[in-house]
Amino acid sequence: MNNIFSMNLSRCRNSTGEKVLTDINALADEYLRLSYHGLRARDKNFNADFSTDFDPDLPKVNVVPQDIGRVLLNLINNTFQAVKEVENPKVVVATKHIDNTVQITVSDNGPGIPEAIKDKIFQPFFTTKPTGQGTGLGLSLSYDIVKAHGGSIKIESNENEGATFTIELPI
Numbered sequence: 334m335n336n337i338f339s340m341n342l343s344r345c346r347n348s349t350g351e352k353v354l355t356d357i358n359a360l361a362d363e364y365l366r367l368s369y370h371g372l373r374a375r376d377k378n379f380n381a382d383f384s385t386d387f388d389p390d391l392p393k394v395n396v397v398p399q400d401i402g403r404v405l406l407n408l409i410n411n412t413f414q415a416v417k418e419v420e421n422p423k424v425v426v427a428t429k430h431i432d433n434t435v436q437i438t439v440s441d442n443g444p445g446i447p448e449a450i451k452d453k454i455f456q457p458f459f460t461t462k463p464t465g466q467g468t469g470l471g472l473s474l475s476y477d478i479v480k481a482h483g484g485s486i487k488i489e490s491n492e493n494e495g496a497t498f499t500i501e502l503p504i
Contacts, residue, residue, distance in 0.1 A: 350397035350398070350399045350400060351397065352395045352396055352397050353395070353396075353397075353398065354393040354394070354395055355393055355394055355395070355396050355398045355401070356391075356393055357391060357393075357394055357396075357401070357428055357435055357437060357502075358385075358387040358388070358391055358428055360398060360401060360402055360405065361385070361387070361405055361426050361428060361437060362385060362387070362426075363402075364402055364405040364406045364409055365383060365385065365405075365409055365424075365426050367406065368406055368409040368410050368413060369381070369383055369409075369413065371410075372410070372413050372414075379413075379417065380422070381413055381416050381417075381422035381423065381424055382421070382422065382423045382424070383413075383423070383424040383425070383426070384423070384424075384425050384426075385425070385426050385427065386425060386426075386427035386428075387426075387427065387428045388427075388428045388429045388430050390430060391428050391429075391430050391435060392430060392435065392504055394435050394502050394503075394504060396482055396502065397482070400478045400481075400482070401478070401482070401502075403474070403475070403478065404474075404475040404478050404479060404486075404500065405426075405437070405439070407471040407472065407474070407475050408439040408475065408498050408500075409424065409426065409439055410471075411471065411472075412424045412439055412440070412441035412443065412496070412498075413441075415441050415443030415444065415495075415496065416441050416442060416443040418443075418444075419442060419443055419444065421442070422441075422442065422443070423441065423442045424439070424440070424441050425438075425439075425440045425441075426438070426439050426440075427440070430504075431501075433503060433504050434484075434501045434502060434503055434504060435501070435502050435504060436499060436500070436501050437499070437500040437501075437502070438497055438498065438499050438500075439497070439498045440495060440496070440497040440498075441495050441496055441497075442494075442495040443495055443496065444492065444493060444495075445490045445491050445492040445493055445494050445495055445496055446488060446490040446492075446496050447492055448492070451488060451490065454472050454488060455472050455473055455475075455476040455486075456473060457473040479500055479502070482502055482503075483502070483503045484500060484501050484502040484503060485500070485501050486498065486499070486500045486501075487499050
């Protein structure tokens with residue numbers, strides 16, 4: 334059984350897409366709206382504020398847009414799910430050009446991530462969601478996709494103070 338999961342996981346991790354120069358601001362904006370409206374379609378009571386803080390001078394980055402889109406969608410979905418139960422829920426997606434990298438941050442004002450599990454969240458099959466609501470593969474796949482692009486992904490969070498995922502991709 335575990336072997337079947339491993340084979341499927343490696344198949345998901347191997348991209349067949351071509352790298353192209355991509356406008357990360359446009360990609361992030363598209364997936365932010367897709368995530369929000371997708372969650373609203375499934376749950377009419379869901380509502381959250383969301384905003385962007387995009388660097389207007391962000392250079393294009395050579396990436397597989399579908400893969401980085403998958404990462405963004407996963408992170409943004411997670412942040413919207415994290416703020417479901419908080420008062421005045423808010424999600425912010427930002428970009429910044431720093432030296433030879435493009436930085437993308439996805440932040441929320443949710444309950445945060447407990448210190449005890451921070452080092453596990455990028456492991457395959459680790460999930461904090463109730464049984465049947467998460468596979469524990471989203472962050473693991475996201476980590477692998479970002480690494481395959483020569484980048485890095487990290488989490489900053491304090492309990493009850495929200496969380497920020499930061500992706501850095503080389504230009």
